[in-house]
Amino acid sequence: MTSADLVQRLGIPSGPLFFPVTAYGADGSVDLDTYRAHVRQGVAAGAAAVFACCGTGEFHALTPEEFEACVRAAVEETAGRVPVVAGAGYGTALAVRYARLAEAAGADGLLAMPPYLVVAGQEGLLRHYREMAAATALPVIVYQRDNAVFTPETVVGLARTEGIIGLKDGLGDLDLMQRIVSAVRTEVPGDFLYFNGLPTAEQTQLSYLAIGVNLYSSAVFCFAPEIALAFHRALIDGDRATVARLLDGFYRPFVELRARGRGYAVSLVKAGVRMRGLDVGEVRPPLHEPGEDHVKQLAEIIERGYALLEEAQ
Numbered sequence: 001m002t003s004a005d006l007v008q009r010l011g012i013p014s015g016p017l018f019f020p021v022t023a024y025g026a027d028g029s030v031d032l033d034t035y036r037a038h039v040r041q042g043v044a045a046g047a048a049a050v051f052a053c054c055g056t057g058e059f060h061a062l063t064p065e066e067f068e069a070c071v072r073a074a075v076e077e078t079a080g081r082v083p084v085v086a087g088a089g090y091g092t093a094l095a096v097r098y099a100r101l102a103e104a105a106g107a108d109g110l111l112a113m114p115p116y117l118v119v120a121g122q123e124g125l126l127r128h129y130r131e132m133a134a135a136t137a138l139p140v141i142v143y144q145r146d147n148a149v150f151t152p153e154t155v156v157g158l159a160r161t162e163g164i165i166g167l168k169d170g171l172g173d174l175d176l177m178q179r180i181v182s183a184v185r186t187e188v189p190g191d192f193l194y195f196n197g198l199p200t201a202e203q204t205q206l207s208y209l210a211i212g213v214n215l216y217s218s219a220v221f222c223f224a225p226e227i228a229l230a231f232h233r234a235l236i237d238g239d240r241a242t243v244a245r246l247l248d249g250f251y252r253p254f255v256e257l258r259a260r261g262r263g264y265a266v267s268l269v270k271a272g273v274r275m276r277g278l279d280v281g282e283v284r285p286p287l288h289e290p291g292e293d294h295v296k297q298l299a300e301i302i303e304r305g306y307a308l309l310e311e312a313q
Contacts, residue, residue: 001083001139002139003163006083006108007165007166007193009049010048010049010166011193011215013215015045015229015232016232017047017051017215017216017217017218018047018049018051018221018222019054019055019057019222020035020042020050020051020056020057020222021056021266021269021280022035022053022070024280024282025281028284030066030070032070034279035073035074036076037278038278039052039073040077041278045221045226045229046225046229047082047225049082050078050082050084050085051084051217052070052084052107053087054087054113055113055265056222056269057087058266058287059087061284064097064101067098067102071101071102071106072106083109085108085141086102086107086111087110087111088132090116091115091116092128094116095132096132099136099138099140100136103138107138109141109165111140111168112132112142113143114145115128117147119147120148122153125148125150125154126154129142129158133162133163133164134162134163137163139164141164141165141168141195142167142168143170144168144170144197145171146170150180152176152182152183153183155167155183159188159192165192166192166193167192167193168195168197169196170199174208174211177208181213194215195215196217197216197217199255199265200251201217201218202216202251203251203252203255206243209235220269223269223275224302227246227305227306231243245312246308250301250304250305254268254298257298261288261291263287264290266283266287267283267289268294268298271298
């Protein structure tokens with residue numbers, strides 16, 4: 001898939017962007033059969049794209065061999081119906097290796113995760129992502145968060161780089177994002193994509209929409225696809241009453257629960273998937289499972305979310 005093709009398919013999504021969890025068996029190894037079922041269910045539920053082995057998919061915990069196997073499984077299960085974008089990261093050499101593994105596995109694009117550990121200057125960051133983009137023919141979306149925070153000038157440089165098609169923001173600085181959007185629009189006119197990549201992005205998406213960021217990741221889609229779809233449709237249709245109802249009754253309580261434990265942006269999602277009847281296993285260390293009381297609260301929040309959908313019918 002060319003950069004233009006991926007931009008076109010992601011630019012106006014027909015449904016939420018799906019970030020599947022990675023399934024593990026009882027012995028802790030990757031469970032590809034369950035992972036395939038998870039991907040199939042997400043595509044059947046209406047996902048517009050599959051982002052395999054990214055943050056929610058515990059990219060940090062996977063060996064290169066496990067990563068390639070999961071990306072290949074996602075590609076096979078989607079069968080071209082929606083694009084598959086794979087995570088890639090760490091230092092430049094390893095990021096290039098993961099990028100090439102993703103390309104070999106049939107991925108349509110890459111989500112470039114922040115570099116490992118070091119806090120680099122803008123010149124070094126730009127070089128890092130340019131080397132990633134040059135390593136394969138896959139289009140690249142750069143993920144801004146943690147130790148990879150960019151000035152507007154650097155994002156202009158990224159947008160001018162062949163193969164880099166977008167920026168996913170996991171920082172949440174709306175002033176910075178507005179300046180980035182404005183600078184790229186001025187200096188590099190065209191179809192550069194922007195994504196809200198904050199955990200539970202639905203909670204902040206109204207604010208991102210106001211500055212021209214209309215794409216967002218949805219971890220909720222992993223375990224409550226009907227709620228995520230209803231929210232997505234309401235945003236597209238301008239149905240602010242439904243958006244407010246779901247924010248107040250489901251998303252805000254979920255975000256407040258998520259904030260009660262480090263790593264809950266992943267482990268709560270896996271707990272939710274298990275509640276839906278698919279045993280995707282626990283998270284790998286250094287993440288940890290949510291406490292029993294928090295799992296009970298999650299079940300209540302999910303039940304309330306589905307009740308809100310029924311009330312709206």
